[in-house]
Amino acid sequence: MDKYYRLNKPECREFIAGLASKYKVVAPIKKGEKNYVFSEISSPDEIARGYIPTIIPPKKYFFPKRETLIEYDIRAQRQRAIMEYEKLIIFGVRTCDLAGIQCLNMVFSERPRDVNYLIRKNKLIIIGMECWDYCDEHAICGLMDNHQPKGGYDLFFSDMGDFHLIHVNTLVGEEIINSVGVFSPADEKDLEKLEKFREKKRKTFKSSMGISHQQLKDIFADAEDAKVWEDLGERCLSCGNCTTVCPTCYCFDVIDEINLDFKTGERFRIWDSCQNEDFAKVAGGESFREERKGRQMHRYMRKFKYPLKKYSRYFCTGCGRCSRACMADIRIKETIQEVIKEKGLSNEKAGIS
Amino acid sequence: MKRLELVDSPYLVREAKVCEARQMTKSERYLKIVLKDAHDLDHEPGQFVMVSIAGVGEAPISICSSPTKEGYFELVVRNVGKVTSAIHKLEAGDTVGIRGPFGRGFPVRILEGNDLLFVAGGLGIVPLRSLVDFVIDNRRDFGRVNILLGCRTPQDILFRDEVALWEKRIDVNFSCTVDRADPEWKGHVGVITSLIPGVDLDPDRTFAVVVGPPIMYKFVIKELLKKGIPEKQIIVSLERHMKCGVGKCGHCQIADYYCCQDGPVFSYDEIKENIEAL
Known part of the structure; x- marks a missing residue:
């Protein structure tokens, strides 16, 4: 049986503040005119309202732009495979980005598995956030069928006007609910309201592209x-x-870098792009x-x-x-x-x- | 940030030792390597390893020895870039990093019981040698064996001593051609495709194994199809840029295949629809 909680809007601040006191929390904040970024927050006021997809998606927490794979000591011929991680809560992940994380999960868990990614992913707590309308003219989430939540989160927030309805998808999510005592169980009426909102949403997100x-x-x-x-x-x-x-x-790309002592160094990976001219050059x-x-x-x-x-x-x-x-x-x-x-x-x- | 040391990282390099190293031509160096953590690499003919030089980087290199030669493996490296020029400085006794073996090698169990036609162009003889030697060491399990070798000039012929032995063997038919001859050259002159029409073969029971520079495939495959060899019996090994070897970094992608995991060996019918493959 799906479990839903209710969080009244005034108590939302308390929830975020409570989270931020226990965990490192990242959420979309405003950066410039129409841009948003996922960044660490210390107070609920920092979270942007009505944000559109952030410049860089939350993949940066799962698969950092630059990441050390191997550290070595050249003279001693010693090497260690290492990974770095941080436990954090990613708050306000839209359904498009939840779908993106699911894609990355598939790629990196394909054998041979990418241990760095898989360990890090399990240290991250994801709190999703529902959209009720297209964010702007560029979004095609309706066509891609990613406007509806399809898992991939621990908790999922749906803004119901004067309160949030929260779907609990994992035990980790349930623990968070229990650790910040501002939630009350949702009742039948709340869920009916959610169903009504979703019904309307299905019409809103009908693709206008003329293709299914x-x-x-x-x-x-x-x-x-x-x-x-x-x-x-x-x-x-x-x-x-x-x-x-x-x-x-x-x-x-995978790159070696020697430290200034000329004895130690590291092999790291860094985001690369198939749009670069030499990407597929042998x-x-x-x-x-x-x-x-x-x-x-x-x-x-x-x-x-x-x-x-x-x-x-x-x-x-x-x-x-x-x-x-x-x-x-x-x-x-x-x-x-x-x-x-x-x-x-x-x-x-x-x-x- | 917390740090973890990983024992099962796919990027962890295996320590190995160079036990023999010599220059084969101006740009090709031969290396014989033994692993420190295992008796044998346990590879399939046609697979490759990532060779790692700490502080410089890694490069994908075809294994050129047959798994029938146990306890060591051999590589031939062309000096074309930063990593390969560092590999060229390796001498006997030096330590080197190895990851792998990676990829899908030649389908030796499918080839068994069939006639074989090997077509090697230039450096293509390097990966192909792992299969030729495998077949020679298990000669009884295969039908007729034809080897065609094409090189730019007689000086570019690699493994000259071994090639001379193939020429003498009664259980393989060997032909060689060069694009440009020198005064001493007594063999064929011309591109490798010119050798194909003269090969006597039964197309239904022949597997053609083709390895060479990208430009060669189109022309050779055309000739093989003319001979009546079915598409799925034409086997190629493709070269691509690779960074990880484990199907993640994206550099070696050919449509829905990752060359490093799904290849480098493909049958022609698997890739003929992919416009980028050949």
């Missing part, structure tokens, strides 16, 4: 030869913003994705085609970050529309739903 979640894979199945990649290739600056801000991009000089159009195609295929066989899901969460961050105004919505235009939704394809 299932049809997406059909139009991308043979989109390699689409002309849209030429267009993207001409506009793309290869800056890598799109992959940096993507919640499901996880490519990395030692002999041959590059398998020399042109920008090929690299852009690769990026889209890694969201809408390639992962389906291995992971049975799209690796686009619909958060819209790639569109917001693109310096050349490459918009994911437009790209999908172009692919639809070129590949067409035949009756046969449209029949699959």
Whole structure:
């Protein structure tokens, strides 16, 4: 039986303050005009209201931008594999970002498992936050079917107007509820209200793209030869913003660095981007994705085609970050529309739903 | 921040010792390596290892020895970058880091009982040698064996002593061609594809194993298909940029495959639809 609690709005401050006194809490805070970042908070007032997806998704806590893998002593030929972690609560994770974390979980738990990621993930507590409407014109979470919560959190907050309804998904979540005594059990009426809100939400998030979640894979199945990649290739600056801000991009480079003592050093991994020119270049000089159009195609295929066989899901969460961050105004919505235009939704394809 | 030491990290490097090192050509160095933590690497022909030089980095290197040679393994490294030039400085007695073996090697159990046609271009002989030696050491288990080798010039032929022995053996048919001959060269001159039409083979029971530079595959595969060899019996080994070896870093991706885990060995029918593969 699903367990729900109720938290009255005035007591929300008390809850956050209580959490922040016991744990390190990170939450979306405002940074500049329309930008938000996940950052440590000490008071509930710091949490942004009505935030849109943060510049960098919460993947930075699961898979840090730079992370030491090996430490070594060159002279003694000693080496140690290490990892660093921090126990923290990530508050206010939207459903798109919950989906992104689930994608990363799949990748890093695929054998051979990435122990660094898997240990760290279990030290993080996730508190989700429901959206009732699209955050802006770039979001396609409705199309990606990530507007509804589908697990991936310890607690999940739904703003019901004058109170929050909280779904408890894990024992860790239940412990948090119990440790901060401001919650009361939700009653039947609260849950009916949630159902009503969700009913309305289903209509709000109906995709306006003219294509269904299932049809997406059909139009991308043979989109390699689409002309849209030429267009993207001409506009793309290869800056890598799109992959940096993507919640499901996880490519990395591995680099050695010797300390100033010239005796010790470390091997670390750092976020890398398939949009960089030398990303797929082999030692002999041959590059398998020399042109920008090929690299852009690769990026889209890694969201809408390639992962389906291995992971049975799209690796686009619909958060819209790639569109917001693109310096050349490459918009994911437009790209999908172009692919639809070129590949067409035949009756046969449209029949699959 | 709390720190943990990991004993099961996939990035942990195994300590190994170079027991023999010599320069094969201007740009290729041969290394014979023994592991310190195990008697044998226990690899499949066609697999690769990540060679680690602390302070410099790691590079994926094909294993060129057959697993039938126990207790050691061999590598041939071309000096093309930062890591490989550091590997080139290794001498007998030096310590080196190894991760792996990684990847899917040649399908030796499927090849058993079939005729084999090896096609090696340039450095492709290095990974292919692990399979050629495996087949020679288990010669009875295979049908007819043809080896075609193509090199730029006679000076570029690697493993010259061994190649000379293949030439003499009565249980393998060996042909070699060079793009540019020198005055002493008495063999074929021309690209490797020119050798294929002359090979006498039964296409239905022949597996062709092709390893060479990226440019070679398209032309060789075309010739093999002309010969009537079925697509799934054409086996290739692909080279890609790799950073992790464990299917995570993304550099070696070919459509839905990770070359480091799902490859580097593929059958032609597995990859022919992927526009980036060949």
